[in-house]
Amino acid sequence: MNVVSILPARVEREKGLAVAVGLLAALSPNVIGQWNLAVAIGWDHKLAAALPIASELYAAMAARVWAATPKHCRAQKKTAAWNMAAGIVLSFALNGLAEAVAFGAIQIALWLVLLVAAVPTICVAVLLHMAMSGTAVVEAPAIEEAPAVAIEAATEDVYTPPAKPRGTVRVSPTNIAKAREYLATVPDPSKVTGTDLEAVLPRLGERSRREALDKARAEMMARRPVQDTLELIEA
16 A cells, blocks of 8 residues: 655655654653652662653653554554554653652652652563564465365366467567677586577567567578688688
């Protein structure tokens, strides 16, 4: 199934740019808030970026997989929907905790440290599960073999027309001359095939090139005794 955009190319580019800018603007507060939350519970400033990257990437990719899963793959569609819901809930919970800590509504406690520390492990588990859930087993339809007796009975009264002889391929004298000139340049003309003449006769088909090759060889063989006689007279 080919998917074709109904929008002009200019509008399609503007749409892609708008989506990219909108996603960047929407994710920026989430990334900064979760980064501050990771720093607040004691994570290193450089490693703190892993928290928003893991959670937001999982949420975004889960939604993308759900949208791209075909409707007829019901089991995969259901799994993708659960992944999308879990990603949204995880992102929303982390953003809420980050805002609550920044506002002073929640104090840093052991339960909060353990909860945030479990997020990378959870993201690893669900991302690996997502990576393995995008496949489906397609069974090829079984082909039943008919008994040999039935086949013979079915084909016994069927008339088979005789094979028609191939028609003669017509080749112009110009193309035959080109083939003959090519044969004169090779050490062993008997080893030349129609494929070798593809560069010399690009407009001809395979049968036409073979016909031109055969006629060129025949003309060369017919001219050889005359040439030998002339060479003896000159000698």
